[in-house]
Amino acid sequence: MTDQSRAPLWEALQKHTIQSKANFHVPGHKAGQVFDKEALPRYSSILPFDLTEVGDLDDLHAPTGVIQEAQQLAAEVFQADYTRFLVGGTTAGILASILTVCKPGDKILVARHCHQSVFHGCLLAGATVVPIPYIIDRVSGLEAPVSSIQVKALLQQHPDAKAVVLTSPTYFGVVQKIEELAKVIHSYKIPLIVDEAHGAHFGFHTTLPKRAMEFGADICIQSTHKMLPSLTMSSMIHGKERFIDRELLDTYLRMIQSSSPSYVLMASLDLSRRYMVKEGESILTNVLRLLDSFRKSLYKLPFIVEKKTVTKMDPLKLSLSSSYFSGFELASQLEDKGVYAELADDQKVLLVFSLGTKQAELDYLLQCLSQIHEYKPILTEKKNTTLLTPQEGEIIPYAECRTRERCRVPAKQAVGKRSAVHLVPYPPGIPIVLMGETIYQETLEYLLFLHQTGGKVRGIEQQDDQYWLSVYN
Numbered sequence: 001m002t003d004q005s006r007a008p009l010w011e012a013l014q015k016h017t018i019q020s021k022a023n024f025h026v027p028g029h030k031a032g033q034v035f036d037k038e039a040l041p042r043y044s045s046i047l048p049f050d051l052t053e054v055g056d057l058d059d060l061h062a063p064t065g066v067i068q069e070a071q072q073l074a075a076e077v078f079q080a081d082y083t084r085f086l087v088g089g090t091t092a093g094i095l096a097s098i099l100t101v102c103k104p105g106d107k108i109l110v111a112r113h114c115h116q117s118v119f120h121g122c123l124l125a126g127a128t129v130v131p132i133p134y135i136i137d138r139v140s141g142l143e144a145p146v147s148s149i150q151v152k153a154l155l156q157q158h159p160d161a162k163a164v165v166l167t168s169p170t171y172f173g174v175v176q177k178i179e180e181l182a183k184v185i186h187s188y189k190i191p192l193i194v195d196e197a198h199g200a201h202f203g204f205h206t207t208l209p210k211r212a213m214e215f216g217a218d219i220c221i222q223s224t225h226k227m228l229p230s231l232t233m234s235s236m237i238h239g240k241e242r243f244i245d246r247e248l249l250d251t252y253l254r255m256i257q258s259s260s261p262s263y264v265l266m267a268s269l270d271l272s273r274r275y276m277v278k279e280g281e282s283i284l285t286n287v288l289r290l291l292d293s294f295r296k297s298l299y300k301l302p303f304i305v306e307k308k309t310v311t312k313m314d315p316l317k318l319s320l321s322s323s324y325f326s327g328f329e330l331a332s333q334l335e336d337k338g339v340y341a342e343l344a345d346d347q348k349v350l351l352v353f354s355l356g357t358k359q360a361e362l363d364y365l366l367q368c369l370s371q372i373h374e375y376k377p378i379l380t381e382k383k384n385t386t387l388l389t390p391q392e393g394e395i396i397p398y399a400e401c402r403t404r405e406r407c408r409v410p411a412k413q414a415v416g417k418r419s420a421v422h423l424v425p426y427p428p429g430i431p432i433v434l435m436g437e438t439i440y441q442e443t444l445e446y447l448l449f450l451h452q453t454g455g456k457v458r459g460i461e462q463q464d465d466q467y468w469l470s471v472y473n
Helices: 008-019 066-077 089-101 116-125 148-157 178-186 246-256 263-298 327-336 359-373 441-452
Strands: 082-086 107-111 128-132 164-167 192-195 219-222 235-239 304-306 317-322 349-352 406-410 461-463 466-472
Touching: 008 066, 008 263, 066 082, 066 235, 066 263, 082 089, 082 246, 089 116, 089 192, 089 219, 089 235, 089 246, 107 116, 107 148, 128 148, 148 178, 164 178, 178 192, 235 246, 263 304, 263 317, 263 359, 317 327, 327 349, 327 359
Parallel strands: 107 128, 107 164, 164 192, 192 219
Antiparallel strands: 082 235, 219 235, 304 317, 317 349, 406 466, 461 466
8 A cells, every 4th residue: 555644635734834935826815914804814814725736736737746645545445447537526426427438319317316417417418317216214204215126127228328327326325336346237247336425434434335436336436525524526437347447437527527636625635535434434433423322312301303224324323303493493493593404305304413513513413403482382283205206217318408498387287298398396306207207296295395384495596486397388
């Protein structure tokens, strides 16, 4: 193993700030020499490192120095043949991956619960989506893992498919059986792309699931910033040489990512990798112990239930359902006490833990949950909806979607028509209706229910008391 105690990009940034005597390059704040006076005290420590491709700082899009070295160190840790730093989030890596494996008209199997960015990538590529349906566990309201039998059946029906895209773990922490799925997919000589946005911490502790790369994924995209200590928008894409044209992937990354990448973001990726190698396992041991104790205390509260499946789950995700409140109401009650959850839907609240979670925060959360529910009578009628399983049906090929005429209509008139946009509860960003799919009455009622009870649904516009949708003519 190479020297994982180093952080070459961070080291180069520090060296440059010492050597620099006069700055005649971008960015315009000139290492913090000019900035908003009120905000400067807060930003002053980071502005000197907000640099560009000068001196020995290398070039993200054609690395030969410290960025190349930092990416190689990351590839070694994350068990990849190569790693690329992403400054446009995991979305950038997903878009580039799909563009790499699909040409216009190509088929691609996509798990129906994938993030909207996956379907955006398919649209950009002009690919034809073959959705892998999913099942909602009616007890937990969470999606069940994708079945390898189901994937095999779809590949038999569509042997010309160019790739399969899965999400693992899901937003709510459900882990796919990647090893089993990879064997089926590779038997068709096509790549498995895994959106592992919420699983960058996997593999750093024996209690946690293993990484998708270890189980056979060909491309894995991780939001390092979501679960590890790097800055927001900083992610990594990891790849294997088989089935993937690395040169083409790099070409699309250059197209999609900014030509002025943030060195602050890239350095945070370099430092995050070093931190996890040096301290990740010990910190995770402590955090997992705290969470185990917290869950035991939580289970003593009769009005709170953890929503989970019987399959492998990420212990750093916790979905809570209240006997008294909807998920939206519970999240609002917690916010009134200064506690902010990751997301809420009509049934539950999702809490995300990480290496930074502290005992005091868990104690306060438990206290708030107890106080919120004190002296509240149990509601006799709580609308028992769960995440609606999208209704199966033919999807207009995305290459055709790009040329079809569209119009805006009142929501009631949209039933039976093809949606011209993705209809996406956000968060979590999983489309309930895909562009090109038929809008059914039940689906529309569910989306409007979410919108009216505190949720946000992208693709539905409200003007006065009227809801509007975009559909194809």
